[in-house]
Amino acid sequence: MSKAREPYYSYKRYLSERYGTTVYRVSVDAGFSCPHRGADRSGPGCIFCGPEGARAPYLGDSSAGDESGRLEAQIRGALEFLKKRYGAREFILYFQAYSNTNAPAARLKELYDRGLSQADFRELVVSTRPDCVDREKADLLASYKNGRRDVWIELGLQSFHDRTLERINRGHTAADFRDAFALCRERGLKICVHLVFGLPGEGRPEIEATVRELAALGPDGVKIHNLHVIAGTPLAEEYARGLVKVPGAAEHLERVIGALELLGPKTVIMRLVCDTPPARLVAPRDFPDKQRFLALLRAEMARRGSCQGKSHPGGIYP
Numbered sequence: 491m492s493k494a495r496e497p498y499y500s501y502k503r504y505l506s507e508r509y510g511t512t513v514y515r516v517s518v519d520a521g522f523s524c525p526h527r528g529a530d531r532s533g534p535g536c537i538f539c540g541p542e543g544a545r546a547p548y549l550g551d552s553s554a555g556d557e558s559g560r561l562e563a564q565i566r567g568a569l570e571f572l573k574k575r576y577g578a579r580e581f582i583l584y585f586q587a588y589s590n591t592n593a594p595a596a597r598l599k600e601l602y603d604r605g606l607s608q609a610d611f612r613e614l615v616v617s618t619r620p621d622c623v624d625r626e627k628a629d630l631l632a633s634y635k636n637g638r639r640d641v642w643i644e645l646g647l648q649s650f651h652d653r654t655l656e657r658i659n660r661g662h663t664a665a666d667f668r669d670a671f672a673l674c675r676e677r678g679l680k681i682c683v684h685l686v687f688g689l690p691g692e693g694r695p696e697i698e699a700t701v702r703e704l705a706a707l708g709p710d711g712v713k714i715h716n717l718h719v720i721a722g723t724p725l726a727e728e729y730a731r732g733l734v735k736v737p738g739a740a741e742h743l744e745r746v747i748g749a750l751e752l753l754g755p756k757t758v759i760m761r762l763v764c765d766t767p768p769a770r771l772v773a774p775r776d777f778p779d780k781q782r783f784l785a786l787l788r789a790e791m792a793r794r795g796s797c798q799g800k801s802h803p804g805g806i807y808p
């Protein structure tokens with residue numbers, strides 16, 4: 491029985507169309523921090539962000555940083571594992587933890603060069619904040635593009651509403667995002683934008699306004715997260731005091747369908763839910779797991795005759 495096509499342009503489909511095979515991500519923590527957390531990563535960052543700063547849970551606690559060849563060791567370990575476990579042959583190097591352009595360009599070059607020297611990576615992916623991107627850094631990233639390798643930048647936006655960005659202590663504005671987006675687009679970088687649905691003070695109208703504005707920019711990819719309350723964060727304190735609510739699955743599903751219909755058909759949907767490890771997750775505790783949520787989403791979109799791009803002037807997917 492043939493598998494029904496997703497009603498949206500999934501990341502899996504993008505990779506398979508682009509490379510004709512499965513490509514595996516090698517995520518690293520190169521020791522960066524964020525401007526509002528300080529060099530030792532201890533300062534107050536975004537209210538929802540845990541001490542791990544979006545680093546992959548499988549990296550454990552001992553492999554952070556770039557000193558003494560740790561960056562190379564992380565990459566070699568991941569490559570060995572992926573080759574042995576999955577027979578992997580093609581890889582993406584993903585600078586994931588914290589803000590991976592938060593250093594002078596010369597330092598970035600050293601770290602990217604060291605990482606890329608470990609294998610013939612098909613993509614360099616760098617996750618960062620809009621206020622950590624300038625011309626020099628965007629030029630540097632663009633210099634890693636070649637006929638065989640794409641360069642992606644993942645920009646954390648979360649919301650286009652400045653009052654929300656202030657409320658969640660992002661430390662940057664929507665204008666910072668627009669500037670960074672333009673710099674990266676001018677240089678032909680592929681751009682993935684991170685959003686969070688359900689931030690304090692935001693309901694469907696605010697989320698829809700953010701997605702509409704983003705859709706008009708035509709990002710290459712989007713990662714959508716449902717608001718998660720992670721233990722030990724300022725958000726967890728607010729949640730314990732009853733100051734914030736966290737959207738459940740039905741609410742998130744409704745918002746995701748609305749967003750997918752607004753986004754253009756060529757934007758790759760790289761994520762639609764959070765998958766915080768249960769040990770760190772305070773709320774929501776009754777959210778279906780990722781596969782179950784995606785199955786519910788497919789079923790509901792099929793029932794409604796919904797698909798990505800349905801409300802976008804660029805047409806529908808596929």
Ligand code: SF4
Nearest residue numbers: 524535536539543588
């Ligand atoms: S910028 Fe990213 S890594 Fe840094 S505190 Fe905010 S969410 Fe966490």
